Amino acid sequence: MSFSSLVQDLALRDPDAPRRRGDASASTMDDRASQFSVAKSYASTAATSVSISGDIGSQLHAGYSHPLARSWQAERQLTKSMLIYPLFISDQDDEEVPIPSLPNQCRRGLNRLIPFLEPLVRKGLRSVILFGVPMQPGTKDALGSSADDPNGPVIRSIRLLRQRFPHLYIVCDVCLCEYTSHGHCGILREDGSLNNQLSVDRISDVAVAYARAGAHCVAPSDMNDGRIRAIKLKLIEAGLVHNVTLMSYAAKFSGCLYGPFRDAAGSAPSFGDRRCYQLPPGGRGLARRAIVRDINEGADIIMVKPAGQYLDIIADAKELGRDLPIAAYQVSGEFAMIHAAAKAGVFDLKSMAFESTESILRAGATIIISYFVPEFLDWLDS
Numbered sequence: 001m002s003f004s005s006l007v008q009d010l011a012l013r014d015p016d017a018p019r020r021r022g023d024a025s026a027s028t029m030d031d032r033a034s035q036f037s038v039a040k041s042y043a044s045t046a047a048t049s050v051s052i053s054g055d056i057g058s059q060l061h062a063g064y065s066h067p068l069a070r071s072w073q074a075e076r077q078l079t080k081s082m083l084i085y086p087l088f089i090s091d092q093d094d095e096e097v098p099i100p101s102l103p104n105q106c107r108r109g110l111n112r113l114i115p116f117l118e119p120l121v122r123k124g125l126r127s128v129i130l131f132g133v134p135m136q137p138g139t140k141d142a143l144g145s146s147a148d149d150p151n152g153p154v155i156r157s158i159r160l161l162r163q164r165f166p167h168l169y170i171v172c173d174v175c176l177c178e179y180t181s182h183g184h185c186g187i188l189r190e191d192g193s194l195n196n197q198l199s200v201d202r203i204s205d206v207a208v209a210y211a212r213a214g215a216h217c218v219a220p221s222d223m224n225d226g227r228i229r230a231i232k233l234k235l236i237e238a239g240l241v242h243n244v245t246l247m248s249y250a251a252k253f254s255g256c257l258y259g260p261f262r263d264a265a266g267s268a269p270s271f272g273d274r275r276c277y278q279l280p281p282g283g284r285g286l287a288r289r290a291i292v293r294d295i296n297e298g299a300d301i302i303m304v305k306p307a308g309q310y311l312d313i314i315a316d317a318k319e320l321g322r323d324l325p326i327a328a329y330q331v332s333g334e335f336a337m338i339h340a341a342a343k344a345g346v347f348d349l350k351s352m353a354f355e356s357t358e359s360i361l362r363a364g365a366t367i368i369i370s371y372f373v374p375e376f377l378d379w380l381d382s
């Protein structure tokens, strides 16, 4: 057989063609036939350069011709227990308002929470992360005083969820930006920069308040230096350290992917930006230092955020924190971008929801915070 007819032969037997038509069994048969003929063709044309053993080792399709065998190629399969679903809880108890920039997501008051979550819990929802959203005018101040208000939305929801869904694992985001009048993630000096010490003192108090109310996990997203150690020490002091997980947003990058979240939570800074505390997007080394630092300060879980644009950082976190669970947050901008592209016909929404999530798992995460969780609860059953 001549070289050109071999190429033609291979092209005709493109093993992906039947799969693109959605016919898996035809693909299996076809692959077998084509491997046989490829081997024969090589044997007759390539005797001079390709050794027999190399030839045999070059055959990869055999390992993934069947759907089940394809699933075995992944180190980790997506399961429901890996997923954490973000909830925006407003202080308007009866409110249920869609968030325009964040497709299919609503801001909800306490009274809307249980009816919304009941079907999800029934379908296998295991964990949520809570973000409080004070809507009542006059609630915000320079110190973020309402963050740990016992009558505020977060603390009341923790109690309610613990009582109504005893098996639901409750994570609380800990930050001040939703509660400060200036929208920054801490307490400011007069020049507008973060006062690290005051911020850490306040944020660790808020974390302990959530833990006392019954949160299983507290997750500081503020990026002030030293907050992991401060929270751990206060949890020890409060006698809560043995059963409250500390998940650090260790490598949280500044950038343009948090816009829809800030719409949802009303937490956009009123001046300036967050580039002096969130990490610069090119700062891989800095992220590695932040990860190592937070592990040393006592973090139980390391999170990377955003996820899709920072897969190398997830892989770094997995390497540096090989003995810790690694979480990744597919943030509001990533989610909105996928929706927009699907709507524009670039790809199928479900296919990209899976592909983006599988890439996060492949990079090394085993916990994924995602706005796709309600959909995954259905998709993972079918």
Ligand SMILES: NCc1[nH]cc(CCC(=O)O)c1CC(=O)O
Pocket: 173, 175, 177, 185, 221, 222, 257, 258, 259, 260, 261, 262, 267, 330, 331, 332, 333
């Ligand atoms: N500090 C609060 C916080 N916690 C999680 C997110 C972003 C989550 C998302 O975009 O989905 C933010 C916003 C920010 O830092 O501006």
Ligand SMILES: [Zn+2]
Pocket: 175, 176, 177, 178, 184, 185, 221, 222
């Ligand atoms: Zn913040």
Ligand SMILES: [Zn+2]
Pocket: 193, 194, 276, 277
């Ligand atoms: Zn600064």
